[in-house]
Amino acid sequence: MNDVFNKRPRIPRKSKITTLPEAVNEIKNGDVLMLGAFIDTRRPMAAAYEIVKQQKRGLILLAQCSLAEDILVGAGCAVAWRGCYTGMASFGLSPATLRKTEGGEFFPDEIGHLDIIYGAMAAMVGSPFVATRATLGSDVLNERMDRNWILQEKAGNKGMIPGKKFELMEDPFFNEGLVKLLPAMPADVAIIHTQMAGCEGTARISGSLAFDHYFIHAAKTVIVTTEQIVPESYLRRDPNRNQIPSTAVDMVVEVPWGGHPSQVPGCYDTDMAFIREYAASARHERTFEQWVKEWVQDIGSREQYLDRLGAARLESLRSTEPWGYRSRSSNSWMKREDGYEKE
Amino acid sequence: MKKSKVVSLREAIRLIDDGDTIFLGGIVEDRRPVAAAMEMVRQRKKNLVLLGTCSLSDDILVGGGCVEAYRGCYTSNGAFGISPNMKRRAEAGTIITDEIGHLDLSIGLLAAMAGVPFIASKTCIGSDVLNPAYDNLSRVAEVAAHKEMLPNQKYVLMEDPFFNMGTVQLVPAIKLDACICHVQMAGEEGTVRIDGSLTFDHYAALAAEKVIVTAEKVVPESYIRQDPNRNCIPSTSVDLVVELPWGAHPGQVYNAYDMDIAFLQEYAMSCASQEGFDKWAEVWIFNENGHEDYINKLGASRLEKLRARPPYGYVPRSKGGVQ
Numbered sequence: 326m327n328d329v330f331n332k333r334p335r336i337p338r339k340s341k342i343t344t345l346p347e348a349v350n351e352i353k354n355g356d357v358l359m360l361g362a363f364i365d366t367r368r369p370m371a372a373a374y375e376i377v378k379q380q381k382r383g384l385i386l387l388a389q390c391s392l393a394e395d396i397l398v399g400a401g402c403a404v405a406w407r408g409c410y411t412g413m414a415s416f417g418l419s420p421a422t423l424r425k426t427e428g429g430e431f432f433p434d435e436i437g438h439l440d441i442i443y444g445a446m447a448a449m450v451g452s453p454f455v456a457t458r459a460t461l462g463s464d465v466l467n468e469r470m471d472r473n474w475i476l477q478e479k480a481g482n483k484g485m486i487p488g489k490k491f492e493l494m495e496d497p498f499f500n501e502g503l504v505k506l507l508p509a510m511p512a513d514v515a516i517i518h519t520q521m522a523g524c525e526g527t528a529r530i531s532g533s534l535a536f537d538h539y540f541i542h543a544a545k546t547v548i549v550t551t552e553q554i555v556p557e558s559y560l561r562r563d564p565n566r567n568q569i570p571s572t573a574v575d576m577v578v579e580v581p582w583g584g585h586p587s588q589v590p591g592c593y594d595t596d597m598a599f600i601r602e603y604a605a606s607a608r609h610e611r612t613f614e615q616w617v618k619e620w621v622q623d624i625g626s627r628e629q630y631l632d633r634l635g636a637a638r639l640e641s642l643r644s645t646e647p648w649g650y651r652s653r654s655s656n657s658w659m660k661r662e663d664g665y666e667k668e
Numbered sequence: 669m670k671k672s673k674v675v676s677l678r679e680a681i682r683l684i685d686d687g688d689t690i691f692l693g694g695i696v697e698d699r700r701p702v703a704a705a706m707e708m709v710r711q712r713k714k715n716l717v718l719l720g721t722c723s724l725s726d727d728i729l730v731g732g733g734c735v736e737a738y739r740g741c742y743t744s745n746g747a748f749g750i751s752p753n754m755k756r757r758a759e760a761g762t763i764i765t766d767e768i769g770h771l772d773l774s775i776g777l778l779a780a781m782a783g784v785p786f787i788a789s790k791t792c793i794g795s796d797v798l799n800p801a802y803d804n805l806s807r808v809a810e811v812a813a814h815k816e817m818l819p820n821q822k823y824v825l826m827e828d829p830f831f832n833m834g835t836v837q838l839v840p841a842i843k844l845d846a847c848i849c850h851v852q853m854a855g856e857e858g859t860v861r862i863d864g865s866l867t868f869d870h871y872a873a874l875a876a877e878k879v880i881v882t883a884e885k886v887v888p889e890s891y892i893r894q895d896p897n898r899n900c901i902p903s904t905s906v907d908l909v910v911e912l913p914w915g916a917h918p919g920q921v922y923n924a925y926d927m928d929i930a931f932l933q934e935y936a937m938s939c940a941s942q943e944g945f946d947k948w949a950e951v952w953i954f955n956e957n958g959h960e961d962y963i964n965k966l967g968a969s970r971l972e973k974l975r976a977r978p979p980y981g982y983v984p985r986s987k988g989g990v991q
Contacts, residue, residue: 498819
């Protein structure tokens, strides 16, 4: 029987707390990888940089191909992707993904928006598939665009990719007519970035959970990077405020600003200038390489990354109450003096 | 502010129609909408199809003659034995029962929440849940006013075409006409905050056509929205809100009160016969002023002894606990 829904045997460790290089080292070439949250919110950016640094290869991405994933695509870490969204919101289509797809170096397999939620949901409950009418009549079901076979070919662990993209059948229960059987979307590794995590792995998210609470139950290995590690006993005082159970988490890494340049509600806002610069650079191979050199390869540590951004720049991003983001209409303490908000 | 959804218990329960498929929130004797169930008995609801579990609040509906069919996975009152009214009526053949698996309930509600017709599972394979001799689904459907809420068949077996998992069972969604949840706190517009286990309330509330929330406390919507991550059911899913202190007595409500063991024992003993239930119902259900009379009859001092203590959220009974 397929072990697709079982967790990977956990490496015996004294503590789940580890360093970013050590955590990312668990990712194998050819793994199916799911990065948490959404577009430019609560993305595990520091983890993505570390994947680039460790020169992982042949990764298959799930769910979306947005900010964090696009860097992996540009740097040649990811070879294929199954999901539903390849934009960076107001910053345009994910530039490296666009370039590499058009160049035939990267293989996207498109599914519907609802499909990624249902796929993660099915994997969470250990169910091989779920029925849906979402995407019927769309090109998601177009055979010519079915690249499931490429995913199968590229995956390190073949069992993670379904035998086929979908199957159609008549709904035998509620006379809904033709429905699509949508396979579960299990992952080898899921990485999520949260505002807070306990030393045993319980995690607390503020704002939208996106699908992180499904993803972490769909993956064999789960890495949580977090703004702050706190005592487990502190988080467990208010269990209803936690969304990620420690039992699902394998490794915890404290990475302040680990979501930069994306936003982390309650902590900091989107670094617009940074993303804009990335979006422009990633359009071309040469400028992308320069960007990666400047912001990933030449950066020796997270401390160096933060210092390079500078304390004043980071402070200008820090969220304010009661919004949980940086109100752009209010008076910033350094508004219009440094140029970050001028563009 | 949007319109308040707060109404009286009597008004809220009028939303439930005879023949509805209904799911009551919480589990076993934890956070059960008992006062709402008693009001359904008072209003003499008929031909309800009970989905999910048949424990405390559900068993009161069964004893009160509101339920004609039940489809679920658990018919007991925890430590207080098999649900007495259900047991008696099932043995006498005066109620239709159709058994599904425990996981079938949670993934069936998950499917209904997501609006999908079915989901695949291996959970009941090899068990009598799939035994045609016990398949009473079609008889359950006969009772339902809205037949389309129940699937045409109990399950379908097929080979998993995706992950080589072999034979899998297609589990149909558990569709609900109505869902009633009892919670610790609700906003005036229906946003719900639950303490402790959510059980399946957060699935069922999104799956049901009609949703009634009874709450220990109704608070301003603006207050409950200050910490949205602490809330479990969105106001958009909720139709009516009722403030109902002690609305789950004799069951427990985490952080509010513990279960009333003596009362539960008395219930279990009384309901061995229909006459026993009827007598019990005369005392506890058919009061002139409904829930108000119910809690007055219990008495303030009895209720105070049940009030939960921090940091436990219940009343500690061990010697090391607070006496």
